[in-house]
Amino acid sequence: MAYSPAEIAPPAQAPIRVFVVERQVLLAKAICQLFDQDAAFAAAGDAPELDAHALRDSKPDLVILDIDHGLGEMRESFTAVRECVPAARVCMLSAHLSSELMLRALSAGADGYLVKDITPSEFLASVKAMARGGFYADQRLSGMLLRRHALKRGHNREDLSARELDVVRLIAQGLSNKEIGERLMISDKTIKNHISNIFSKLHLAARTQVAVYAIHNGLV
Amino acid sequence: MCGPPYRGTLSYIGMATRRASTYVIERQAFFAPYLARTLETGGLHVSYLSADIEFDYLGRALPDVVFIDTDFIVDDVPDTIRNVRSRSPESIICVYASQTSAAWARACHLAGANALFTKFATSEEIVAGLLHVLSVGTHTDSRYLADAASRHASQV
Numbered sequence: 001m002a003y004s005p006a007e008i009a010p011p012a013q014a015p016i017r018v019f020v021v022e023r024q025v026l027l028a029k030a031i032c033q034l035f036d037q038d039a040a041f042a043a044a045g046d047a048p049e050l051d052a053h054a055l056r057d058s059k060p061d062l063v064i065l066d067i068d069h070g071l072g073e074m075r076e077s078f079t080a081v082r083e084c085v086p087a088a089r090v091c092m093l094s095a096h097l098s099s100e101l102m103l104r105a106l107s108a109g110a111d112g113y114l115v116k117d118i119t120p121s122e123f124l125a126s127v128k129a130m131a132r133g134g135f136y137a138d139q140r141l142s143g144m145l146l147r148r149h150a151l152k153r154g155h156n157r158e159d160l161s162a163r164e165l166d167v168v169r170l171i172a173q174g175l176s177n178k179e180i181g182e183r184l185m186i187s188d189k190t191i192k193n194h195i196s197n198i199f200s201k202l203h204l205a206a207r208t209q210v211a212v213y214a215i216h217n218g219l220v
Numbered sequence: 221m222c223g224p225p226y227r228g229t230l231s232y233i234g235m236a237t238r239r240a241s242t243y244v245i246e247r248q249a250f251f252a253p254y255l256a257r258t259l260e261t262g263g264l265h266v267s268y269l270s271a272d273i274e275f276d277y278l279g280r281a282l283p284d285v286v287f288i289d290t291d292f293i294v295d296d297v298p299d300t301i302r303n304v305r306s307r308s309p310e311s312i313i314c315v316y317a318s319q320t321s322a323a324w325a326r327a328c329h330l331a332g333a334n335a336l337f338t339k340f341a342t343s344e345e346i347v348a349g350l351l352h353v354l355s356v357g358t359h360t361d362s363r364y365l366a367d368a369a370s371r372h373a374s375q376v
Contacts, residue, residue, distance in 0.1 A: 024318065024339040026346070030254030048340075068318070095248075095291055117271070117292070120250040 015042035016131040019060035021081075022093070023048045027116075031064065031123075038124055050077060055084040062089040062131040064114075067105065068096070075108040082109065089130050099141045099148070112136035159201045165219065167194045171207050172214035239265035240284035240312075240354060247271045247292035255316075258343045259287060262350035273300065279307045285354075287314040290328075291339070297324075298331035305332035312353055322368035325360060335359040 018035055022028035028046040035041035045058040055063065063081050067074050074092070081090050091112040092105040102113040112130045114123065115138050126136040160168065163184070170180045177191045184191075195207075204210055213219075242264040246252040249271065256266040264285055268277060273293075278286065286304055290297045297315070304313055314335040315328050325336050335353040337346055338361045345361070353359040 025342050026255060026258060027248070027251050027339070029343065030251045033254060034250060116248040116251070118249060120253075123250045 013040075013132075016040055016062065016128065017042045017058060017060045018044040018062050018064060018127065018131070019055055019058045019085075019088075020044055020046040020064045020066075021048075021050055021055075021077075022046060022064070022066045024066065027066075034120055034124060035127075040124075040128055050080050050084075052080075052084045055081065060085060060088045062091060062111075062127060064091050064093050064127070065110075066093045067101075068094050074104060078105075078108045078110060089133075091127065091130050091136070097138070097140065099144045102137060102141045103145070106137065113138055113141070115141070160198065164194050164198050164201075167191065168198060168210055168214050169219050171195070172211040172219065174211075239263060241265055241267040241281070242285040242287055243267065243278060243281065243283040243311075244269045245271070245273050245286070245288045247289060255287075255289075258346055259350065261343070262347035263354060264350060273304065275303065275307050278304065278311075282308050283311055285312045285314060287316060290315050290317045290319075298327050301328060301331035301333050312357065314350075314353065314359075320361075320363045320367055322364050322371060325364035325367075329360070336364060337361050338363045 020028050020031050032044040032046055035044040047054050065077055089111040092110045093114050095116045097115050105113045130136050177188055181188050181191050202213055244256055244266055246255055252269055256269055259266055293300050301313055312334045315333045316337045318339045320338050328336055337349055341361055349359040
């Protein structure tokens, strides 16, 4: 039996229902207008406070929660939304380009963290992604977190070889390359290679930083 | 709370017959167009919009009105207002902020701001406030007055 085109076409996705909890009146209207202009969204609801009745009645797929304007502690606000609409995705909205705040939001259970300076197209794309089950973290903040993680990893002394650790100790004692070479009985070129590797592995750029690293890590 | 009397030659004189050129500083990109439309509804002509204050532009254009969302200003806000005033002495400076403290409003007025709007104001309130500032040169969101009144009441 042949299938009709309607049967083989992918199922049409229902418009996304969004509810915006935003005390900044004009911003709330601006956000709702963005959704109104995109066919992927149904008309959005909004309220200046966490209004349990309005939230339940609107049956949102996604709730946007502004965490900047006196809605109480972030985790409590998140829990209140979850209790009202357990199936809805929750996106935190903030003016703060802060990786700490983003981590707090995500660890509270949010499905995304949006910073208010993003463009309208980024905003709509990220909300669509979250409403369809995805997860969104601001790319600038994600980049900062990844770099910080890499730096922490880079500062792990286990990344250094035994010989490189010897060189770190001697640098911290104030020895020159020539003195280190004499002490370890290796050539100047090999010393330079070791120091280059140390800089690279520890994400450092100067001998003084290597000395500080050695002191902080109890190598001297 | 009233701001200090506006000094110098007022560019708002005569604005009843033309739309005031307005420079809007708003970092929230997805909000800026909506804000600009709201201001235009209030009788302003938004001639320039930027995420951060472009002092070179300000000094060249000398707009009738400068509308600043100060929540995204990294520097001290009164200092920023003074800088704007020094670059464009006759502009009407409107501050848009989530702050609602009367003391903060007073500091902004003393620094040279003509109008203060809180972010909890509706578009109708903002339009009414703009018409007010264009006609008399000053406007203060009633929420600042409410804060001043409640502080005064708690002291007596």
